[in-house]
Amino acid sequence: MQTKVLLDEGEMPKRWYNIQADLPRPMDPVLHPATGKPVTPDDLHAIFPMELIRQEVSTERYIDIPEEVREILTLWRPSPLYRAHRLERHLKTPAKIYFKWEGVSPPGSHKPNTAVPQAYYNRQEGIERLATETGAGQWGSSLAFATSLFEMECTVYMVRTSYEQKPYRKIMMQTYGAECLPSPTMQTNSGRAVLERDPDTPGSLGIAISEAVEDAATHENTNYALGSVLNHVCLHQTVIGQEAQAQLALEDAYPDVVIGCVGGGSNFAGLAFPFAGDKMTGRHPETEIIAVEPAACPTLTKGLYTYDFGDVAGLTPLMKMFTLGHDFVPPDIHAGGLRYHGAAPLVSRLARDGVVRATSYHQNEVFAAAVLFARTEGIIVAPEAAHAVKTAVDEALRCRETGEEKVILFNNSGHGHFDFSSYDAYFAGKLIDYEYPAELIKESLGRLPVVG
Amino acid sequence: MQTKVLLDEGEMPKRWYNIQADLPRPMDPVLHPATGKPVTPDDLHAIFPMELIRQEVSTERYIDIPEEVREILTLWRPSPLYRAHRLERHLKTPAKIYFKWEGVSPPGSHKPNTAVPQAYYNRQEGIERLATETGAGQWGSSLAFATSLFEMECTVYMVRTSYEQKPYRKIMMQTYGAECLPSPTMQTNSGRAVLERDPDTPGSLGIAISEAVEDAATHENTNYALGSVLNHVCLHQTVIGQEAQAQLALEDAYPDVVIGCVGGGSNFAGLAFPFAGDKMTGRHPETEIIAVEPAACPTLTKGLYTYDFGDVAGLTPLMKMFTLGHDFVPPDIHAGGLRYHGAAPLVSRLARDGVVRATSYHQNEVFAAAVLFARTEGIIVAPEAAHAVKTAVDEALRCRETGEEKVILFNNSGHGHFDFSSYDAYFAGKLIDYEYPAELIKESLGRLPVVG
Numbered sequence: 001m002q003t004k005v006l007l008d009e010g011e012m013p014k015r016w017y018n019i020q021a022d023l024p025r026p027m028d029p030v031l032h033p034a035t036g037k038p039v040t041p042d043d044l045h046a047i048f049p050m051e052l053i054r055q056e057v058s059t060e061r062y063i064d065i066p067e068e069v070r071e072i073l074t075l076w077r078p079s080p081l082y083r084a085h086r087l088e089r090h091l092k093t094p095a096k097i098y099f100k101w102e103g104v105s106p107p108g109s110h111k112p113n114t115a116v117p118q119a120y121y122n123r124q125e126g127i128e129r130l131a132t133e134t135g136a137g138q139w140g141s142s143l144a145f146a147t148s149l150f151e152m153e154c155t156v157y158m159v160r161t162s163y164e165q166k167p168y169r170k171i172m173m174q175t176y177g178a179e180c181l182p183s184p185t186m187q188t189n190s191g192r193a194v195l196e197r198d199p200d201t202p203g204s205l206g207i208a209i210s211e212a213v214e215d216a217a218t219h220e221n222t223n224y225a226l227g228s229v230l231n232h233v234c235l236h237q238t239v240i241g242q243e244a245q246a247q248l249a250l251e252d253a254y255p256d257v258v259i260g261c262v263g264g265g266s267n268f269a270g271l272a273f274p275f276a277g278d279k280m281t282g283r284h285p286e287t288e289i290i291a292v293e294p295a296a297c298p299t300l301t302k303g304l305y306t307y308d309f310g311d312v313a314g315l316t317p318l319m320k321m322f323t324l325g326h327d328f329v330p331p332d333i334h335a336g337g338l339r340y341h342g343a344a345p346l347v348s349r350l351a352r353d354g355v356v357r358a359t360s361y362h363q364n365e366v367f368a369a370a371v372l373f374a375r376t377e378g379i380i381v382a383p384e385a386a387h388a389v390k391t392a393v394d395e396a397l398r399c400r401e402t403g404e405e406k407v408i409l410f411n412n413s414g415h416g417h418f419d420f421s422s423y424d425a426y427f428a429g430k431l432i433d434y435e436y437p438a439e440l441i442k443e444s445l446g447r448l449p450v451v452g
Numbered sequence: 453m454q455t456k457v458l459l460d461e462g463e464m465p466k467r468w469y470n471i472q473a474d475l476p477r478p479m480d481p482v483l484h485p486a487t488g489k490p491v492t493p494d495d496l497h498a499i500f501p502m503e504l505i506r507q508e509v510s511t512e513r514y515i516d517i518p519e520e521v522r523e524i525l526t527l528w529r530p531s532p533l534y535r536a537h538r539l540e541r542h543l544k545t546p547a548k549i550y551f552k553w554e555g556v557s558p559p560g561s562h563k564p565n566t567a568v569p570q571a572y573y574n575r576q577e578g579i580e581r582l583a584t585e586t587g588a589g590q591w592g593s594s595l596a597f598a599t600s601l602f603e604m605e606c607t608v609y610m611v612r613t614s615y616e617q618k619p620y621r622k623i624m625m626q627t628y629g630a631e632c633l634p635s636p637t638m639q640t641n642s643g644r645a646v647l648e649r650d651p652d653t654p655g656s657l658g659i660a661i662s663e664a665v666e667d668a669a670t671h672e673n674t675n676y677a678l679g680s681v682l683n684h685v686c687l688h689q690t691v692i693g694q695e696a697q698a699q700l701a702l703e704d705a706y707p708d709v710v711i712g713c714v715g716g717g718s719n720f721a722g723l724a725f726p727f728a729g730d731k732m733t734g735r736h737p738e739t740e741i742i743a744v745e746p747a748a749c750p751t752l753t754k755g756l757y758t759y760d761f762g763d764v765a766g767l768t769p770l771m772k773m774f775t776l777g778h779d780f781v782p783p784d785i786h787a788g789g790l791r792y793h794g795a796a797p798l799v800s801r802l803a804r805d806g807v808v809r810a811t812s813y814h815q816n817e818v819f820a821a822a823v824l825f826a827r828t829e830g831i832i833v834a835p836e837a838a839h840a841v842k843t844a845v846d847e848a849l850r851c852r853e854t855g856e857e858k859v860i861l862f863n864n865s866g867h868g869h870f871d872f873s874s875y876d877a878y879f880a881g882k883l884i885d886y887e888y889p890a891e892l893i894k895e896s897l898g899r900l901p902v903v904g
Contacts, residue, residue, distance in 0.1 A: 003526040006458055074455040075830050086601070104556065106830035108869070148827045149538070168872040175826050175875050374627050375600045378527050378558035417560070417869040420620040423627050 001085065005247040007078035013242040014065055016235045019273040019346060021061035022280050024353070027231070027345060028320040031307060036451055039317050047216045047224035049125040052118065055232040063235065069117045072149055076105045076112075077239065081247035082412075086376040088396065095399035096253065097392055099412040100244050100271060101379070107172070109382065109414030110267045111142035111227055114236035118225045119146040129153035129222040131215035133183065133208030136162055136336035137169030138382075138414065139227030144178035154178035157185065157211045160203035162336070168418055183208040190214050190313075204329075205340075206312025213315060228264025229310060229319075229344045237270025244409060245274055254284060257395050259410035261387040262291045262300060262358075263337045265344030271411035273346075276355050291343075291351060291358045292391045294366075296434040297330035299323065299343045300351050300358035302441060307451040308342060318451060321348040325444025331434040333363050334422035335383035341444070359391065362433035366390045367426040370416070382414040383422050453537060457699040459530035465694040466517055468687045471725040471798060473513035474732050476805070479683070479797060480772040483759060488903055491769050499668045499676040501577040504570065507684040515687065521569045524601055528557045528564075529691065533699035534864075538828040540848065547851035548705065549844055551864040552696050552723060553831070559624070561834065561866030562719045563594035563679055566688035570677045571598040581605035581674040583667040585635065585660030588614055588788035589621030590834075590866065591679030596630035606630035609637065609663045612655035614788070620870055635660040642666050642765075656781070657792075658764025665767060680716025681762060681771075681796045689722025696861060697726055706736060709847050711862035713839040714743045714752060714810075715789045717796030723863035725798075728807050742847075743795075743803060743810045744839045746818075748886040749782035751775065751795045752803050752810035754893065759903040760794060770903060773800040777896025783886040785815050786874035787835035793896070811843065814885035818842045819878040822868070834866040835874050 020027060029038035041053045048056075055063060065073075084097040102110040122130060130147055133156070134140030140156035147154035156173055163170060163182040173180040183203045184191035190210040194201055201207075216224035226233060248254060258275045260268030268291050278284040291300055300322050308323040310316035323342040324330075330339040343351070350356040366383065369390035374380045381389060388410040395408050416423065425431050472479060481490035493505045500508075507515060517525075536549040554562040574582060582599055585608070586592030592608035599606035608625055615622060615634040625632040635655045636643035642662040646653055653659075668676035678685060700706060710727045712720030720743050730736040743752055752774050760775040762768035775794040776782075782791040795803070802808040815835070822838035824845070825831065833841060840862040847860050868875065877883050 001523070002461055003523070004461065006460070008458070009454055009456065071453070071455070106832065145830055149830065167876070168869075171872040171876045171879070172832065174879060175823060175832055175872075177827055371627060375629055378524075378597055378601065380558065380624065380627055417620075420623040420627075424619070424623045427623070427626060 005081040009074045015062035017238040020059045022277045031318040049121045051121040078243045093396040093400045094405045095396040098409045103415035107141040114233045115142040115146035127223045131212040132225045133157045133212045144173040144176035148176040156180045157183035157208040188214045209311045228266040234269035240270035241274035255409035256406040257288045257408045259290045259391045265347035267413040289356045292387045295360040295362045321345045328444035337384040380416045382416045385413045457533040461526045467514035469690040472511045474729045483770040501573045503573040530695045545848040545852045546857045547848040550861045555867035559593040566685045567594040567598035575602045579675045583664040584677045585609045585664045596625040596628035600628040608632045609635035609660040640666045661763045680718040686721035692722035693726035707861035708858040709860045710741045711843045717799035719865040741808045744843045747812040747814045773797045780896035789836040832868045834868045837865045
C-alpha cells in the first residue's frame with residue numbers, strides 16, 4: 001500500500017498550461033482606472049517585465065518554462081501526491097482521498113512556484129530589485145527566497161500589524177537577504193500620507209500595495225511583483241495540477257472531485273485549471289471542481305461579478321471578477337491569505353460559467369478538520385489549506401452515506417508552522433464564527449466604480 | 453542535472469542496522485546506579501517495553517522494522533538525498549556535496565524515526581500512555597506525533613524556560629493531542645521538591661527527565677521514552693544512512709567524508725553508522741566520519757571517556773561514554789539540542805576507537821554557514837543542523853585548495869522554522885562565542901561517580 005506518488009525531476013512539467021486557450025470566449029479586458037479603456041502593455045511596463053505582460057494576455061495553450069526556472073523548482077518539485085489512507089480509514093469512507101502537498105517548498109507554500117519565474121523574467125530584463133507587499137508573510141517570504149537565488153534585491157512592505165504579530169516571517173525574509181519594512185513607512189508618499197493622518201495605523205494590504213507600486217515606479221531598475229490574482233500568477237501555478245494529473249495516471253485514477261481554497265485564487269487555479277481544461281474541452285466533462293472560501297469573506301458565493309479595483313485605495317487597473325467591493329474589510333479571521341475582497345479574474349470567470357462550484361465554511365469547523373488531519377495524516381496545515389481539508393472530509397463523508405467510491409483530490413497548499421497562535425486560539429475556544437457580514441458587503445458593493 | 457535523489461517507498465530499508473554486530477569488542481555494560489552491577493532487563497522493564505530492552509543489548513546485525521512502523525514512516529520516508537549544486541557553485545569547489553534532508557518529517561526533524569517505533573512497541577505490550585521530557589521541543593513534538601498515530605496518550609515535561617520561550621512547540625504537541633507541562637510541575641515528587649526549594653526555577657532537562665521517569669514508574673500502563681543517547685534510539689535512526697547508501701549508489705558514488713552534528717548523538721548515528729560499519733569491516737576503510745559539536749559543549753573533543761550518569765540528578769544507570777560530567781551546565785547556546793553533557797555510548801565508543809573524528813565550532817561561524825546555505829540552497833536549517841552545514845562547507849573549501857573531488861555527505865537533520873529568534877540574535881550581533889568553559893568542566897569532571 002503506497003502513501004506517496006512521486007515523479008522524477010525529469011517528469012516535472014516543461015510547460016505551463018494556459019487556460020485562456022480553452023475558454024469558450026476571451027477574457028474581458030483589464031481597464032485603465034483613469035480612462036476606463038483597456039490597459040496597454042506600455043501602461044504595465046512601468047512596473048512589470050514584458051514577458052509577464054505577454055503571458056498575462058496570451059492565449060497560447062502552453063508556455064515553456066525556462067530551464068533556469070525549472071532547475072530551481074527542482075529544489076522541491078515535483079511535489080508529492082499523497083493518498084490519505086489514514087484519514088480515509090478514520091472516516092470509514094469508500095472514497096479515495098488524494099492531496100497535493102505544497103508545504104515542501106522551502107518557504108512552505110505554493111507561492112514560490114510563481115515567485116521564481118517572476119524573479120527570473122525581471123532579472124532577464126535587467127531588473128535588479130523587486131518591491132512587493134505581504135499580509136501574513138507567505139508571499140513576502142517566497143519572493144525573498146526567489147530573489148536570493150537570483151542575487152537580486154527585494155523590499156517587502158509588510159502590513160504593520162502582521163509585522164508585529166509574526167516577527168518570524170520578517171526574520172525569514174531577512175535570512176534570505178530581503179528587506180522587510182512595516183507598512184506604512186516614511187519612505188513613500190502614500191505611506192507618509194497615511195502616517196500623517198494616523199501615526200498609529202495598523203496598516204492594511206491596500207496601503208502596502210500602494211507603497212510597493214510607488215516604490216517600483218519611482219526607483220531605477222525596480223519592478224513590482226504580485227503573488228496572486230493575475231493571469232500570469234495562475235499560469236505559473238499550473239505545475240501543481242499537471243503534476244497531479246501525471247501522478248494520478250500512475251494510480252490509474254482521475255478525480256471525481258477537485259478542491260482548492262480561494263483567497264486571491266492562485267493555489268486553487270494551480271491545481272484546478274488543468275482539470276477545468278479537461279472539463280471544458282469535453283475530455284472529462286463530469287468533474288466537480290470546488291472552490292472553498294471563508295464564510296466571513298464570501299467573494300465567490302455572495303459577491304458580484306463586475307469590474308472592480310484590485311486594491312483598497314483604487315490605484316490598480318479594473319478587473320472583471322467576483323468582488324465584495326474593493327473597500328470591504330473582511331472580519332479578522334485566522335486564514336489571513338483568504339481575506340481578499342476579490343478573486344482572480346480567471347477563477348471568477350470559471351465560477352461564473354459554472355465550471356467551478358463555490359462553497360464556504362466557518363473557521364471553527366475548518367480548524368476542527370485541521371486537527372483531525374494532524375492526528376491522522378500527521379501534517380499540520382495552514383488555516384488556508386485547512387479549508388480544502390474540511391471540504392475533502394465532507395465530500396468523503398457524503399460518499400460514506402451514498403457508498404460512492406469517488407476519487408477526491410485537494411490542494412494542501414502550505415504548512416502551519418507559523419500559525420500556531422491560531423491553533424491555540426481555536427483550542428481556547430476564542431475563534432469567532434462571524435456571521436455573513438451582509439450589511440458591510442452591501443455598503444461596499446454600493447461603492448463599486450462606474451465603468452464605461 | 454539532478455537536484456534530488458529519490459527512492460520509492462518499496463526501497464525504504466526493511467531492517468535497522470545494528471552496529472553492535474560489527475564492533476571489534478562488545479559494549480561495556482550499563483551499570484545500576486545503586487549497586488554498580490550491570491543492570492538487568494527486569495530493572496529496565498519498569499519503564500521500557502521488553503522489545504526495546506532486547507534491542508538495546510542485541511548484537512544481531514539487522515533487526516526487522518515492523519510493517520506497521522514502515523507504513524507510518526512512509527508519511528515522509530524515504531527522505532530525499534540532495535546534491536547541493538548551488539552551494540558547490542558558490543564555493544567554487546570541485547567537491548560534490550550531498551545532504552540527507554530529514555526536515556521533511558511532519559514534526560520537522562529526524563526524531564520521529566525513533567518516536568514511531570518506540571510508540572509502536574509500547575502499544576504492542578499494552579502500554580497506553582508515554583511520558584517523556586523535552587528541552588527545545590523537537591523530541592516532545594515527535595513523540596506527540598507518534599502517539600497520536602497510535603491513539604496513545606502522551607505527557608511531555610518541557611523545561612519551563614523553553615516552554616515559555618517557545619509556545620509554538622507546546623501548541624504543536626497539543627495539536628497532536630498530547631499534554632505538555634512546564635517542568636518542574638506540582639504533579640511529581642521530584643517536581644514538587646524542586647519548586648519548594650525554588651518556586652521560580654527555570655527548570656532543566658535533568659529535572660524534566662526525573663519527572664518523566666517518576667511519572668512512568670508511578671502510573672499504570674505508562675512507560676518512559678527517550679529521544680537520543682540509547683542504543684535502540686541510534687538503531688532506529690539507521691534508516692537515514694541506509695537510504696543514503698542506496699541513493700548514492702544510484703549516483704555511482706560513495707562518500708569520502710560523512711558528517712553529522714552530535715548532541716546526544718542520534719542523528720549522527722543514524723547517518724554515520726552504516727558507513728562506520730563499512731569502515732570497520734574493511735569494505736570502505738578510508739571513509740572519514742566527522743562528528744561536529746559546539747565549542748561551548750565539547751563532549752567528544754574535551755570530555756573524558758568514562759562511566760557517568762545520563763542525567764543531572766544522577767538517577768539513570770551509569771553509561772560508559774564521553775562526558776563533561778553529568779552536572780555540567782553548558783552555556784546557553786542556540787543549538788539547544790546539542791547542549792548535553794554526554795554522548796551516546798555507541799558514538800563515544802567509535803570516537804574512542806578512532807572510527808569517528810570529532811570537531812567543534814563556535815556559534816557565529818555556524819550561523820554564518822546557515823545563512824549562506826539558505827541563500828544558495830533555499831533551506832533554512834535548525835541551529836543544530838547548521839553545525840553539519842558548516843563542517844561540510846569547510847571540507848569543500850579544503851577541496852578547493854587541494855583540487856580533490858571528494859564526495860561529502862552530511863545529515864541535514866531538521867528545519868529552523870521554530871528557531872528564527874536565534875537567527876534574529878545572530879543578525880543583531882548578539883550571539884556570544886563562549887570560550888571553552890575549562891574551569892566549569894574541570895569542576896564537573898571532579899564530581900564523576902566512582903565505579904567498581
